[in-house]
Amino acid sequence: MSMQNSDFYGICHIAIGSVNAAMRAQRALQRDGISASLIKNEGGKRDGGCLYGLALPCLLHERAKRILEENHISIHKK
Amino acid sequence: MALIYLDNAATSFPKPPCVLERAIQCISRDCGNAGRGGHPLAIASAERIYRCRESIVSLLGAPDPSRVIFTMNATYAINFLLKGILKSGDHVLISDLEHNAVLRPLEKLRQSIGISYDVFTTQPNCSAKEICADILTRRRPNTRVLICTQQSNICSYALPLAEIGALCRQCGMLFFVDAAQSAGHLPIDMEKMQIDALCAPGHKGLLGVQGCGFCLLGERIHPDTLIEGGSGYQSLSPTMPDEFPERGEAGTLPTPVITSLQAGIEYLGGIGQEKMVEHDRALFERLRDRLSDMAGYRIYLPEVSGSTLLFEKDGLPCDRIGSYLGEHGICVRSGYHCAPLAHKTLGSSEGGVRVSFGAFNTKEDVDTLCRTLRRMDFCHEVGGN
Numbered sequence: 001m002s003m004q005n006s007d008f009y010g011i012c013h014i015a016i017g018s019v020n021a022a023m024r025a026q027r028a029l030q031r032d033g034i035s036a037s038l039i040k041n042e043g044g045k046r047d048g049g050c051l052y053g054l055a056l057p058c059l060l061h062e063r064a065k066r067i068l069e070e071n072h073i074s075i076h077k078k
Numbered sequence: 079m080a081l082i083y084l085d086n087a088a089t090s091f092p093k094p095p096c097v098l099e100r101a102i103q104c105i106s107r108d109c110g111n112a113g114r115g116g117h118p119l120a121i122a123s124a125e126r127i128y129r130c131r132e133s134i135v136s137l138l139g140a141p142d143p144s145r146v147i148f149t150m151n152a153t154y155a156i157n158f159l160l161k162g163i164l165k166s167g168d169h170v171l172i173s174d175l176e177h178n179a180v181l182r183p184l185e186k187l188r189q190s191i192g193i194s195y196d197v198f199t200t201q202p203n204c205s206a207k208e209i210c211a212d213i214l215t216r217r218r219p220n221t222r223v224l225i226c227t228q229q230s231n232i233c234s235y236a237l238p239l240a241e242i243g244a245l246c247r248q249c250g251m252l253f254f255v256d257a258a259q260s261a262g263h264l265p266i267d268m269e270k271m272q273i274d275a276l277c278a279p280g281h282k283g284l285l286g287v288q289g290c291g292f293c294l295l296g297e298r299i300h301p302d303t304l305i306e307g308g309s310g311y312q313s314l315s316p317t318m319p320d321e322f323p324e325r326g327e328a329g330t331l332p333t334p335v336i337t338s339l340q341a342g343i344e345y346l347g348g349i350g351q352e353k354m355v356e357h358d359r360a361l362f363e364r365l366r367d368r369l370s371d372m373a374g375y376r377i378y379l380p381e382v383s384g385s386t387l388l389f390e391k392d393g394l395p396c397d398r399i400g401s402y403l404g405e406h407g408i409c410v411r412s413g414y415h416c417a418p419l420a421h422k423t424l425g426s427s428e429g430g431v432r433v434s435f436g437a438f439n440t441k442e443d444v445d446t447l448c449r450t451l452r453r454m455d456f457c458h459e460v461g462g463n
Contacts, residue, residue, distance in 0.1 A: 018312075038124065
C-alpha cells in the first residue's frame with residue numbers, strides 16, 4: 001500500500017521520491033484542483049534514506065492516486 | 079564618469095531591479111537548502127527552484143522540469159553533457175564557430191579516452207542547405223553527437239538549428255546546443271528544433287546573477303554523473319540516484335542565484351522575444367552604419383545583425399582600443415574571446431573588439447561609443463593620448 005493515514009485529522013501522506021518528483025506530483029494534482037503540501041516523509045532506512053511526498057485530505061486520497069497514475073508519476077512502494 | 083556597458087556577451091549588466099530584489103528577498107526571508115529537509119525554509123527553497131525549472135522549460139520549449147539540471151555555469155553544463163555521454167571511439171561534429179567551452183572538453187576527451195571530432199563549415203553565412211551538406215560529408219559511421227553554438231560569441235551569426243536538428247534526427251546523431259549567447263536573445267524551441275540537450279548560463283541574456291547555468295536534457299539521453307555527492311534523496315545508497323535532476327546535481331544548489339534567474343526570465347517575458355530581437359538589431363545597425371562611415375574600421379559580418387558586433391581598426395591593436403574605451407568608461411571586450419576557431423573562421427586572426435548589446439543599452443550608448451572612437455582616432459593621428 002503506497003498511502004497511509006498519518007493522523008486522525010484525516011490527512012493522508014503519499015510517498016513519492018525526490019523533492020523534485022514530489023513537486024512534479026504536486027503540480028499534477030494542482031492541475032486537477034487538488035491542493036497538497038510538500039512534506040519530507042518519515043521512514044528512514046525503510047525508504048533508502050531521505051524521501052519526499054505529499055500531504056492531502058484523506059477524502060481525496062483515491063482520486064489523487066488515480067491522477068498520479070494517469071500522469072505516470074510513480075508512488076513510492078513501502 | 080558615467081559607465082556604458084557593452085560587454086553583455088560576457089555577462090549582462092545591469093540586472094533588472096526585480097532580479098536583485100528577488101535574490102535579496104530569498105537570502106533574507108527563506109533561504110533554506112532545497113531537498114535537504116522538511117522544514118519550511120527547505121520546502122520554500124525547493125519551491126523557488128522548481129518554479130525556475132518550470133520557467134526555463136516554458137521559455138525554451140524543453141520537455142520536462144525534472145530534466146533541467148542546474149550547474150555552476152554553461153561551461154560546466156557542457157562538460158557534464160559531453161563527459162557524461164561520450165565513450166571511447168565516439169566521433170563528434172562541431173561547427174567552426176565554437177567557443178573553448180565546447181572545444182576544450184572535446185580535446186580533453188580525445189586525449190584521455192580516444193574520442194575524435196571534426197569541424198563542419200559555416201564559413202560563416204553559408205545557407206542551411208550548404209551547412210547540412212557539409213555535415214553529411216564529414217559524418218562517419220561512429221558519429222554519435224553533433225554539438226554547436228546557436229549564435230557565435232564574436233558575431234551575430236546564428237546557425238540554422240531547425241535544419242541541423244532535423245538532419246541529426248534523420249541520421250541518428252544526438253544534437254546538442256550551446257545557447258550561451260542566444261538564450262534570452264533569440265527564439266529557442268528545443269522540441270521543435272529536435273535538440274537532445276541544450277546548455278546555457280543564467281547570467282547572460284537571461285539576466286540572472288552570476289553563479290548558475292543549466293543543461294536541459296531531452297528524453298533520449300541519460301548522461302553519467304560528472305561529480306557525485308549529496309542529493310538529498312536515497313541517502314543510504316553509496317551511488318547517485320538514477321533519476322534527474324538529482325543525478326546531475328550533487329551538492330547544494332545556489333537558491334538565491336536560481337531565484338534571481340527566474341526573475342530575469344519573467345522580466346524578459348515582459349519585454350517579449352520579438353522586441354528583444356528588434357532591440358538588438360536596431361542597435362547593431364546603428365553602430366554598423368556609424369562605424370562604416372569612419373575611416374579605417376573593419377566590421378566582421380556587417381550584413382548579419384544581432385546582439386554582437388566585432389570590429390577592428392587599421393593600425394591599432396584591439397587590446398589598445400579596448401583599454402582606451404575602458405579608460406573612458408566604455409566596457410567592451412577585446413582579444414580572442416576564448417574562441418580561436420571562430421576568429422579563424424571570420425578571418426580575424428589578430429582578434430578584435432567585441433561590442434555586445436543587452437536589454438538596457440540605448441542608441442545613445444552607441445553614439446557615445448562612436449564619439450569616443452573618433453576622439454581616439456584623433457589622438458592616435460596626432461600622436462597624443
